[in-house]
Amino acid sequence: MARKILVVDDEKLVRWSIETFLKSWGYEVYSVGDPREALEIFSKSGIELVITDLRMPGMSGIELAKEIKSKNPKAKIILVTGYNSPQVEKEAKEVGISYAISKPLKAEVIKNVVEEVLMGEKTQ
Numbered sequence: 001m002a003r004k005i006l007v008v009d010d011e012k013l014v015r016w017s018i019e020t021f022l023k024s025w026g027y028e029v030y031s032v033g034d035p036r037e038a039l040e041i042f043s044k045s046g047i048e049l050v051i052t053d054l055r056m057p058g059m060s061g062i063e064l065a066k067e068i069k070s071k072n073p074k075a076k077i078i079l080v081t082g083y084n085s086p087q088v089e090k091e092a093k094e095v096g097i098s099y100a101i102s103k104p105l106k107a108e109v110i111k112n113v114v115e116e117v118l119m120g121e122k123t124q
Contacts (some may be wrong), residue, residue, distance in 0.1 A: 002028040003118060004046055008038040008064065009053040009080065014105070018051060018080075021107050022114070035059035039067055042075075049118055051110075054081035054088065062088075065095045076117050080105065 005022055009015040010033045019031040030045060032038050035056055039089045042050065048066055052061040059067075065077045073086050079092050082103035101109060 002020045003048050004024055004028045004030065005051060005114070006041055006045070006047045006048045007031045007039060007051050008035055008061070009051075010056040011053070011054070013054065014053070014080075017105065018110060021110055025111060027114075031083075035061075038064060039071075042068055043071060047075075049114065051078045051079065051114075053078060054079055054083055062091050062095055062097075063086075065092070065097050069096050078113060078117060084086045 005027045007015055007018045007029060009018070012033065013046055015031050015033060019029045022029045030041050030047065032041065035058060035113050038050070054061040055073065061079050062119040068075045068077060077097045079086060079097045080103060081100060081101040084100055089100055099113050
């Protein structure tokens with residue numbers, strides 16, 4: 001059975017790119033642009049990993065991570081951002097995000113980080 005990953009990004013092209021990569025590597029992928037919808041899917045679908053953008057309307061990736069961790073403290077989360085900084089990395093670590101990836105995204109980086117987080121319980 002394929003491992004389930006939820007991709008959350010308000011930019012349709014970015015979301016589609018990540019989803020396409022993950023599906024080609026054999027993952028079952030749920031993909032949404034709205035963090036609130038992501039919370040509903042996370043609650044119902046047995047998601048093993050969430051990949052979320054940092055900046056989205058209505059709720060940031062950090063806020064989404066806090067909500068997810070409140071539902072499942074062992075949830076694995078990867079943050080994707082074009083705005084990486086020491087402050088973002090500090091906040092990500094504080095809420096239990098496993099890894100932060102800077103945009104522009106590269107397929108091999110996504111693959112390596114996803115495998116590391118799913119296999120190795122990686123924490124930043």
